[in-house]
């Protein structure tokens with residue numbers, strides 16, 4: 596499918612979605628969020644794709660929601676249409692692993708979008724921030740919640756209240772990103788991580804994603820029970836038999852997602 600605000604490339608079992616609004620630092624307008632949501636829905640259904648990379652440009656992953664589109668909106672417009680909120684649901688609902696490969700600015704909705712992915716790989720040029728407070732608003736796509744979970748109350752409060760940006764090193768120390776890599780190697784590293792994931796059984800990776808995400812939604816005992824049941828469930832798959840046999844036979848497993 597052809598998109599106007601992003602590109603989608605598929606290589607073997609990996610799909611790369613690149614946000615592409617270069618004139619607006621990849622600001623997230625309604626069209627982009629709709630196309631992102633459509634692209635993710637299609638990739639999630641694909642039999643071939645096993646891992647998705649979401650990235651932007653060298654300068655900007657995304658500099659937030661599109662301010663030009665929001666400037667004249669009223670409470671009633673926001674409350675009744677709630678476009679942003681609904682388009683974002685597809686990102687969360689995607690069952691295949693999504694890696695955010697972030698270079699340059701990830702601000703406001705851009706930082707929130709990166710945090711909706713399963714983990715963030717950051718270029719050493721990455722800058723994260725929730726500067727909505729400078730616009731007389733506040734984070735609205737999960738920033739007060741996901742940033743707080745990722746970096747703790749002190750840093751989340753400071754960033755959201757003052758609008759201060761975090762550089763890549765600080766983001767790694769704080770636990771917001773999994774790793775920092777040289778900007779030139781960002782996509783190579785993201786592909787390598789995606790290839791590792793794509794080698795595994797899609798049944799395992801989807802079950803892991805669902806179980807880790809449960810830890811944010813439920814008390815420990817419920818999360819542990821959910822994990823145990825998912826673990827038990829994987830013993831009904833051919834991939835479990837193949838993975839264990841291959842280990843014992845000292846060969847590479849051939850996972851088929853069955």
Ligand code: CO8
Pocket residue numbers: 618619620622623658659660661662663677679680700702703704705726727730733734735736
């Ligand atoms: N929206 C629209 N246009 C933008 C945005 C944006 N968020 N960010 C940058 N642009 C545009 C600029 O207006 C400029 O356009 P033009 O060339 O036509 O003047 C172009 O991109 C380049 O930007 P700059 O000239 O400003 O580039 P600099 O390198 O000087 O600065 C920055 C880069 C620091 C990224 C700067 O552009 C900036 O501060 N941008 C705004 C960041 C921001 O405030 N983000 C938060 C937006 S609000 C939000 O995300 C709320 C999300 C929750 C919504 C939930 C709804 C339910």
